[in-house]
Amino acid sequence: MTTGWIWHEAFNWHNTGNGSGFFPPGGFIQPYEAFDSPATKGRFAALVEVSGFDKQMKRLDATEVTDEEILRVHTADYLRRLKALDPTGGDAGENADFGPQGLRIARLAAGAVANAVRGVLSGEVSNAYALVRPAGHHAEPDRGRGYCILANTSIAARIAQEDFGIKRIAIVDWDVHHGNGTQKIFWEDPNVLTVSLHQDRLYPVDSGFREETGGPGAEGSVLNVPLPAGTGDGGYVRAVEHVVIPALQRFEPELIIVGSGMDAAVTDPLGRMMVTSDGFRRMSRLVIQAAAELSGGRLVFAHEGGYSAHYVPFCGMAVLEELTGVKSAVDDPYLVFFQNYPQRFIEPWQEEAIQQAALLARRVPVPVA
C-alpha cells in the first residue's frame, strides 16, 4: 500500500497580492500579510520533509492543467479573463487575487489534484494527498472567490469521470467554509455527491444551508452539514459518523475525494471551530475505512483552506499517518493542551444540528441498477 504525495514549491509563491487581511492596504489599513500566506501550507510541506515522512510516501508530480481541462468546469469567458489578467495579476473575482504570471501556479494546483486522482485511478498509488495552494472549493464556473482561482477538486472529478470512466464520485469537504463552488458545479449531476461540513453561515454567508439538496434530476446529491461555531472534535467526529458515512454508504462512490481544509482547527483565525490533530485523525480514519469498504480504497485528499501556520503542520501529519498507516516521528506538541478543552465532547446543540443533517443523508440517491 502506497500513499501518493504532491506538493510544489510554486505553491509557496502564490501571491495573493498586496493584501492586508482581506483588503489591499491603504487609508487606515496598515500593510500586512493576507490570511492566506505561504506559511499556512508551506510549513506543512516543510514538516513532511524535515521529519523524513516524504520517504514513506510516493512523490507524484504537479503538472499544469490544460485549457481543455479547465473548460470542463469553468466558462470560456472566465478562462479568457484569467489569461488577460495573468501578465499583471489581479482579482479573479471576489477576494481571489493572484500575482503576475500567477495563473501557472493555479494550473499547477489544479493539476496536482488531477494527478493525485490519476495516480489512484491508475493504481500507481493506493491513495493520495495533494497539498496545494491556491485552494479551489470556492471557485465557481465563471469566477474566482475566497482565495480560490480554479476549482481544483471539481476539475479532477471531471477527469475521473471522463478520462477514467468513473461513474460515481463523492466529494467530502470539511473545510470550515462552505464548498459553494463544488456544490454549484455538480448541482445537477446525480453522479457526484457533494458533502460539505462547515461553520454555519461563515463564508459565503448566504449558502451552505441544509435546504440546498441538489438540482433537477440530482435531488439529494448535495448535502450540507452546517455546524455551530465552537464545534470541536466531539461534534466533528459525530458528524462524520452520523452523516458523512451513512451518506457514502447509500451513494456507493467509486472514488472519494476529501476537501481537506484545515481551517476547522482550534487555532485558525478565520474559523471558530475547535478541531485538534486528533479530530482530523479520527475523521480521516473514518473516511479511509469507508473508502476501503465502498470505493475499493480509492481515496484522494485535496487540501483546501487552513490559516493557522502554527498548527496546520501537525494536523496534516496526523492525516498523513492515517493515510499511510505509518506512525511518523512527529508528535503534536499542542495536543496536550487542546485535548483538555471541553470540546472534545459533543454539546447538545451540536448534536441537534447533526441529527438534522442525518435526516438528509437518508435521501442521498442510491445507485441505479
Place this chain on the structure above:
Amino acid sequence: MTTGWIWHEAFNWHNTGNGSGFFPPGGFIQPYEAFDSPATKGRFAALVEVSGFDKQMKRLDATEVTDEEILRVHTADYLRRLKALDPTGGDAGENADFGPQGLRIARLAAGAVANAVRGVLSGEVSNAYALVRPAGHHAEPDRGRGYCILANTSIAARIAQEDFGIKRIAIVDWDVHHGNGTQKIFWEDPNVLTVSLHQDRLYPVDSGFREETGGPGAEGSVLNVPLPAGTGDGGYVRAVEHVVIPALQRFEPELIIVGSGMDAAVTDPLGRMMVTSDGFRRMSRLVIQAAAELSGGRLVFAHEGGYSAHYVPFCGMAVLEELTGVKSAVDDPYLVFFQNYPQRFIEPWQEEAIQQAALLARRVPVPVA
C-alpha cells in the same frame, strides 16, 4: 471630558523569546513567531497615530513601576527571580518569556496602567486607555503565566487603594481567557470585585468556574462568567447587561478597571469567540454608562491579550471612540462581513450560561454602611 492614552514603543520590543506558537522552535517545531507578536498591539497603536486620533486624547507617560509597587502584589522571591533572569531573559514561570533586559518593559507596562489610574484619580483625565504589552491578568503573586509577567491591573488597583484611598474597585476582565491572576490576588479582598468573562476552560483550563466566588470574608467578590465557544456580539452584550452591570450596581465601585483583552474577537487565533468591533463598542458603552452612574465616571481600560494583528486595531478604535465620545475617521472594513454572522444574535445555550452567572451576580457584596 478628556480621555488619557498610554502606549510606549518599548511594548513593541517585548521579546517573548525565540518562540514558535507556544514553544521554542527545535526538533519538529519550525521556527516562527509567538502568538503574542508585537503586531498584535503595535498595529492598534499605529492606527491611533496614523488616523490622528491621538490628538483627541491626552497622552500620558508610561513610567516603570518600582520594586515597592511590585511587592504590593508579588512575592519578594518572585521579584528576585525576575531580576536574576533579566540579564539573559527567560521564562518567568509558565509560558511567560521575556528577553534580555526585558524586565524594564514589564515594569513600563505595569507603570502604564498605574499611570492611567493615577491620571483618572487625580482628575487629570476623565477616563483612560492603557495599551500595554506584556499583558498582566494571568500573572500570579509568585510567577508569570500565559504571556504575563507582572499583574499590571492588580498593581494599579493596589495603588488606587493605598495611595489614593479608593475603597471599592471593580475589575471587569473580558479577555477571552480567565483572569486567574487577578482573581487570586484579590481572592480574600472584599473591596475588589473581580469579574471575568471568558471562554469556558480555555486557559487556564482548570480555573474560571462559576463555583469560584471568593475567599473567606470576601464571598461573592469573585464572579466568573464562562461562556461557550462560539459566542458573539449577541451573547457578550447580553452577558454585560445581565451579569456585569447588575454586579457593578450592587458593588458600587469607586473605580472601574476593564481588563480590555481583545482575544474574544472573531478572528483571534487563540480564542474561539465572535465579537466584532461593534460588540466591543457596545460592551464598552455599557460599562461607560455604569461608571457614569456608579463611580463618578472613574474608568480605566487596561489592555490584556488579543492576537489578531489584523483586527485588534479596529476593535480598539471602536472602544476609544466610546471612551472619548468622538467619532474617528476610521471605519472597520471587516464589519460589513462580520455583521452578517449569525452570532450577532444570542443562542439559547449562551443564554443559559448567562442566566447561571446572573444568579451569582445577585450575591455580589454590597457596600457596608
Place this chain on the structure above:
Amino acid sequence: MTTGWIWHEAFNWHNTGNGSGFFPPGGFIQPYEAFDSPATKGRFAALVEVSGFDKQMKRLDATEVTDEEILRVHTADYLRRLKALDPTGGDAGENADFGPQGLRIARLAAGAVANAVRGVLSGEVSNAYALVRPAGHHAEPDRGRGYCILANTSIAARIAQEDFGIKRIAIVDWDVHHGNGTQKIFWEDPNVLTVSLHQDRLYPVDSGFREETGGPGAEGSVLNVPLPAGTGDGGYVRAVEHVVIPALQRFEPELIIVGSGMDAAVTDPLGRMMVTSDGFRRMSRLVIQAAAELSGGRLVFAHEGGYSAHYVPFCGMAVLEELTGVKSAVDDPYLVFFQNYPQRFIEPWQEEAIQQAALLARRVPVPVA
C-alpha cells in the same frame, strides 16, 4: 539649544507596492519585501523612543504639504498624475511605487521636512532632524524615481526662500546615491548650492559626475563628489573636510540642509560604502560646526535613503547626539567590530577622487555683495 525631531507613524505605512527587491514578484521572482521596507526607518524612530532620547528634543509635527507647495517644485501635470493614481496606488515614475491613498504619506514626508525648516527659521528650535519615508532626493520635477515621490528637501528649500526670505541655501546630500532630483531642480538657481557625495555611478548610473556643475547663470552651484565603492569613515570624513566645508565656506549659506541618507553605512544592501556610526557622527559634527560659523547655526537634517534595518538606528543616534550635544544611553554595539575595518583610514584612490572634487569646491560661487 533645542533640536527639533519629526517622525510620523504613517511613514511606517508607506507601501512600496507588492515589491520583491526592485521588482513586482511574479514569474521567477519570489514574493519578498522591497529594499525600502518600513523597518529601515521605523527602527530608528523606535530606538529614539525606547531610549527616551525623544525627551532630549522637541517634537515637531508632520503636516501635509499643500498643492501649492508641491507646485513650487513639481509640474502641474505630475501632481495631476499623482492624484489620479492615488485611489489605487501605482508607480509615480521609475521604481517609485506607493499604495492606495499613499499620496497623503508622501505629502506628510515633504511636510515634515518643511516643518523642520520652519521650526529652525522661526527660531522655535535651533536645528532639526526630519526622519521621513518616502525619501525625496531622486524625485524630479515631473516624475518620481528611486523610491522617491515628492522632492521633500527641495520643496522645503523653496519654502525657506519664498516664505522666509532666505537667500542662500546649501543642500549637502550624503545619501550613497546621487541626488539627481535636487540637482535638477536647482540647476539654474545660483542661490542654492547642491552638493552630493555618492558612490560613483550607482544610481542613477548616468548622473552625478564632477562635470555637472550647474546651469547657465548658476555655474559652480552644483558640486558632485563621486567616491569609489568601498570608501569608509576615512574617505568620507576627508571628503567633508576637504570638499564640503570649503564649498560651504565659499558659499556662505544662510541655511544648510543635509540630505541625511544612511545607505553609505557599512551593512547597507544597496550601497557598497563602509561608513560606521562614528563616521556619520564625525561628518555631522563638521557640518554642525560649519553651520555655527556660516549660517547662524541654521541646520536641518532631512532623512533620505538607508536600507540596513539593523544598523540605521545606531547611525541615526550618533547623528542625533551631535545635533543635540547630548550623549544618549545607547552605544552602537556593532562599532567594536566595524572600527577594526581598514576603511577607517583613507586609501590613495579615495584621496585622488577627493582632491579632484576639492578643485571644484574652489569654483563654488561666493555671495555677490
Place this chain on the structure above:
Amino acid sequence: MTTGWIWHEAFNWHNTGNGSGFFPPGGFIQPYEAFDSPATKGRFAALVEVSGFDKQMKRLDATEVTDEEILRVHTADYLRRLKALDPTGGDAGENADFGPQGLRIARLAAGAVANAVRGVLSGEVSNAYALVRPAGHHAEPDRGRGYCILANTSIAARIAQEDFGIKRIAIVDWDVHHGNGTQKIFWEDPNVLTVSLHQDRLYPVDSGFREETGGPGAEGSVLNVPLPAGTGDGGYVRAVEHVVIPALQRFEPELIIVGSGMDAAVTDPLGRMMVTSDGFRRMSRLVIQAAAELSGGRLVFAHEGGYSAHYVPFCGMAVLEELTGVKSAVDDPYLVFFQNYPQRFIEPWQEEAIQQAALLARRVPVPVA
C-alpha cells in the same frame, strides 16, 4: 554529464537563535532577524524548484555525518560540547548559534557536502552543488565561529582522502569572508591546497593575510587573496584567472571543492563587493575548465555564506547553469542594472592586490613524483 544537487528543507529550519543582526535582542537592540536568515538560502533552493531546473540535475540526499566523521576534523571536546548544548541550543563558539535539537541540521549540512563529494568520486554524478545551511568555513577544530558549526567542506575533504584515497585536493573559497577554519584545519597538510579570495580584513579581521602560506611541511599550500572593498566582476574574474587557475595548475588536484559563498554579491549586507550573477558565472566557468583539465572534471561546489535574500537565487542559478551546461528559463532581472556599474572593469588598486597574490601562486607546491 550529470550534475548532482543537494538541498534539505531542514536547512531552512536552522535556528540562529533569537538574533538581531549579530546580537541577541535586548536593551537597545530591537528584536529582528539574524543576517543569516532562512531566506538567504531557501530562496535559492525554491527558485531551482519553481523553475524546474532541479529536473536538469540529479538530486542527491543529505544524510547526517557521523561522530567518527566529525572527529576527523574537530576535537572530541568540541563534539562533546555540541552534544551537551543540543537539547537547548546555544552558541557553539563565537556567533555560531543553533537552536534546540539543531545539531542534527549541522550534521545534515556537513553530510550534504560529504555526499556531494561521494557522488562525484563514485562517478554517480559528474560534478555537484551542495546548498547547505549552516555554512562551514569559519568553524575551527575546537569551536564554531561566524554562523558555522561544523567544517562541512573540510570533513568532506577528509572523507575524500581517507575513504576514496584521493591524494591532492584543492579548496577554492570565494566567500567574501576569510576561510579561516579551512585554512587552520589543513595548515600542515601539503596535500590540501586552500585558496581564499576575500574582502581584506572583514572577518575574521585578524586573518586572511597573504603572509599566511601554510605550516611546516606544507609551505605554499595556503593561499590568501585579500581584495579591497568595492571589487566587482572585473577584479574577481581577474583574480581567478591570474591567481586561482595558476595555483591549481601547479598543484594538480585530483578533486576541486569550491567554497561557494555568495556574499561577494553586489547587494550583500555584510560584504562590500560588487559581484553580479555574471561574475559568479564567469568565475565558475574558469574553475570548471580547470577541473576538466586538471582533476578529471571532479568538482564540488559547497555553499558557504551569502546574505542577500533578494539576489543569491539569481547568482546561484548562473552557477548551476555553468555546472550543468544547460540554460535555465531564469534570467537575472537585476543584471541589466548591475552590469552598468563601473566595477565590471578592474581598478588599478585591485590589479595591484591581485598581482601580489599572483606571486604567491607561483610558490604553490607541485606534486612530488
